[in-house]
Amino acid sequence: MNATLMALAEPNRLRIVELLRDRPRPVGEIAKRLRLRQPQVSKHLRVLSDAGLVDMRPVAQQRIYQLRSEPFDELDTWLETFRRRMTDRMDRLDDLISKRKAKKEREKDHGH
Amino acid sequence: MNATLMALAEPNRLRIVELLRDRPRPVGEIAKRLRLRQPQVSKHLRVLSDAGLVDMRPVAQQRIYQLRSEPFDELDTWLETFRRRMTDRMDRLDDLISKRKAKKEREKDHGH
DNA sequence: AAAGAATATGCCTTGACAGGTATATTCCTC
């Protein structure tokens, strides 16, 4: 999870991923489209690959990279764990504050 | 989007977010639970706040932090744009390769 | 086999950022 996020957090890497979302592409094309130098693209793809975000298939001298779905599925699952709790978040905060105030009131009353 | 990912990519920040998923908490409690020093927690919360991931409400000297739902919703929406394309990704790659091979065959045949 | 295309990798430099520590700030309690 953390690995996925770290890989996606780099701006150029995110651009690469979004480019690959449309279709698999060879390194050179990515570099050209994003106006990045080829070595940097290769390095970014390495990081993405290590994180399991992309796959590669050689075709002649070209290396065609494509997205893998698993990490995105995991990200999705992770996000789920937030969706539920999110709804009553504010209610709880109000609740928490009310309780603290009440506690203080009690203490105050007790003290006097 | 990128801001959200960058904020979440830092391991300790991710831990903080996951801790806040359960309920809003004051800084000190976060520090204690995660065994982090208070200043670092404040800094991380600053980053999370700048990225719009958390909200804050002062209660006496305490600052209670809570998650905001918007960034997570956006992340979710962003993920959607992947889900669809993901299915026929591999088909397309095969397709692409087949085409290239076919093209080469044609060229070869043409040359000879 | 020589030349060229496509890509990966190594080395270097620089900037950003996380942690550590001290200190400032704000509010509460007595």
Added chain:
DNA sequence: GAGGAATATACCTGTCAAGGCATATTCTTT
């Protein structure tokens, strides 16, 4: 109003990662 609790910020330091550039590697073509 003095002391203490909770938090934010400033400053310093070390580390790591991204970009730049040169080069190695692999495959194709002629």
